[in-house]
Amino acid sequence: MKAAPAKHLHWWEQRWFVLALVLLSAVPLLLPDVPPLLDLPGHMGRYRVQLDLADTPALQQFFAFEWALIGNLGVDILVELLAPLIGLEPAVKLIVLSIPPLTVAGFLWVAREVHGEVTPTALFAVPFAYNFPFLFGFVNFALSMAFAFLAFGLWLRLARLERLRLRAALFVPLSMVVWVTHAFGWGTLGVLAFSAELVRQHDRGHHFVVAGVRAAVHCLALAPPVALMLAWRSNAAGQTVDFFNMEVKLDWLTMVLRDRWELFDQVSLGIAVLLIGWAMVSWKLVFSRNLAASALFLSIVFVLLPRIVFGSAYADMRLAPYLFAVGLLAIRFPEGSSLRFMRWMAVAGLAFVLVRTGAGTVSAALYDREFDRNLAALDHVPEGARLVSFVARECRQPWAMNRMLHLPGLAIVRRAAFSNDQWTMEGAQLLDVHYRAGRPFIRDPSQIVTARRCGGEVWRPLSLALATFPREAFDYVWLIDPPPYDPALAEGLREIWRDGDSVLFAVER
Template sequence: MRRLERQCPCPSAHARFKTGRMGEKLHWWQTRWFVIAVTLAATIPLLWPTVPPLVDLPGHMGRYRVQLSIGHDPWLSQWYDFRWSLIGNLGIDLLVVPLAKVFGLELAVKLIVMTIPALTVAGLLWIAREVHGRIPATALFALPLAYSYPFQFGFVNFALSMAIALNLFALWLRLARLNRFRLRAAIFLPASCLLWLCHTFGWGVLGVLAMSAELIRQHDRMERPEARGGWRGWLEAMVRAGLGCLPLCLPMLLMIFWRSGEHVTGQTGDWFNWRAKISFLSMVLRDRWMAWDLFSATLLFLILFKGVRDDRVEYSRQLGLSAAFLFAVFIILPRIVFGSAYADMRLAPFALAIAVIALRARHGLSMRHASAIAALGMAFFAARLVGTTASFFLYERSYSRQMAALDHVPERARVVSFVGRRCLDDWAYSRLEHFPAMLITRRLAFSNDQWSMAGAQLLTTHYPAAGGFAHDPSEIVTDRYCRGNWWRPIRMALNNFPRDAFDYVWLLEPPRFDPALLDGMTPVWRDGSSMLLRIDDRSQPEPLTLEDFGVQLPRRNGVSSPR
């Protein structure tokens, strides 16, 4: 018996990976070493910057500093209130608690953020291999979406949950392929709750992906082929798929508990904004250079079109249905959900990524053609990595120049910051919108950039003396009044902020203004148009209203009400 076992030609697990489930030798883009290499390569743009230059991330870091320090730095409680509660938006908030003790807050955040594109790349390739048996050459074109616009915007809890959801979906597919359904239920019952805790969106997307995959699997495994046709077959498959996805449903109870809380607020609205949805599809790879980013997005949609028109490639029914479901959710979702903006925008790049990895070659495609497609996909991924690395390097230089101001701010200082921007939505943000939160991170000082959404995050700002300059978006200033936005013109902000409530004014690349507005303040640091000023004269100028900028406000009893 032992002799027969030794002579058994059954391939080992390593040999099966080298040959793939199809029984053919794997090509260079389908090997384990390639997957490891591109997963590590996805972290390259984030290696150099000390603070990853993602728009909202410095604001998040300020919140992390408060949650870690408010217990032993009690003056923070004069300005902020932080209370732990069970909400579906706690991914990095929880991870920084142990990691900050080992690495410090800033390095801990950087390491966590670096894992997000790596996990996204690994998840996409793992899904492709589970569905197709081997990684198709076309899947490489989806890898640049690891640096999609939602990630660049700094939706880090969301991005982390989506990266984890992709890998959990791949595991879901693998366990189904191995017929390990009891093990799958045992794993995904707690895993779905942890994913919900990271961010609700990731759990919801995992549910959509799992349901679509189960629907196809249950439909294809029906014993009687004639039962698969017609709506009855699909209805039966849908019922079975719903039962198979029950292990993912426990977070529904957590959702009910969360959204029925006493202090939960936030509107849901802006439905079917078609102009915004079309623009969100064009912005899936938005970073710095508009022409390059639009070309890259167009290339991805052309690849999807090729899958429809070219007989040598086809769509997987399983992933094709998953992509269709995600695009349907993208269309149905409003722009604002529970007070969180850009809900639909966040989903667009992931629906596109699933659609791209759904493509695969037919048997008629030659090996030379497949290798050429893989080489082009790898070149596209490398070009996007180079561009993102250069972009982040330039943003890091901007961050470093502004960071020098912090050396002149004492701890416990009260700082009002004003960050300049234009009324028009420039393709390349300065990414300084929430950089003032580094005052909290490094100096334990007050910053007026923190946003407060009851029930959506754990920190709220309560500094009554600051009035309308206590929280976001009071840090955003423009050269003129911008209709439809809450931003103040720079002249109005510098004139109206309560001087008794603050010790310093920090201007970060502000628009041009009258220097007379700085009377009573002493510059202590300057770099180009950015400057830090100490407030010496606390006398308050006569306040300006929007009517001083030609804006007609509604009147009550004949008296206009300034905003």
């Protein structure tokens, strides 16, 4: 019996092309020595404490750190493994550099399993790996979402091959890995897996109610982290508030590609929205019912999620970019579609990827220049210094957010100095600050200052911060691009470094 001829693969389906897309997604982060993500320098300060606290008396006078099993440890664990081998900063760069490629690989694997091919329209989802939550610096979350999409690709593949017992066995430990990386990724994986299994069971002839029950049974392999979640949160503090704030949710939806240039980012999002809308009304494009169901379920979760969960803000915002990514991945071409049309769509998708990647590379390089300019101040800070930092922000952030709000965290990394930018949320962070002499300037957001009082916000105006911080508790004051202030407030502070408006003062006794 003659074997069936192999299916001809178009250039956008070839393995070399898919691999090239995955590797291309790392390009924007190749140049910066510290990936310029807003919260990342603060996280790096915590990594230095977790690695060196036991052997560094300077850190011991400021910080405490105690390991615990929580659903927010992805990069922390990888740093623990890699930093002793290659150093903290190279380890962080390597880990963060890997997140976009892993995300893209997950996106394209899901498209391949659902459609039987990497569709040209799937290329439009690739730039969503550089989404606003990732650029905000939610690195554990972003890594967990990359793992979730990779795991979802495996879930779909094993279902297609009818390897359901193997799938159940594999996803018990895999669900634990995703949860430990970040609980949000585990929750997303559960939604994706349930919606896909629901459609599969319905396609096998079961009524939707029966299909739902059977899908829930199959998803029990993802349930073990529930026990960990209950143990984690049973004693955790923090409110869960701000439900159904639709005005804010709509704002998040418009910001999913937010980076530096508002018009460019909004036009890019508009292209993705138009493509999804076109697929809804055109006979030239259709949706996979599998991924359409996933997009619907994720949208319901997005609406139901509050803005703050267990004291952690931006809970709903984090999911928003993946709604668009799944919607784009769901699009495919009906049987008999014009090859010419598919080629043109593939070229358009590739152009979209290249333009967004090029812009992201330039943006990251510009932020890296700002980082380097201000980090020169640390050359004048001795080991173990008691440093208080004040970083300017506006009451209403411009589209290009100030990514230096946690730059002082690198003083911990490079000088084992005190920094007042660390988070100390019970149940969400393993680090604690016990430097009582510096109160109330010892934790986030005491490092954030404004030109004037912002209604309803806790940030201090710079004038108030300079007038009230306890001078006997600190050796140095670092102002990063500060707003204008009365020079009289700097009396008793000796300037030892300056670049533009940024300045490092020594506190004179």
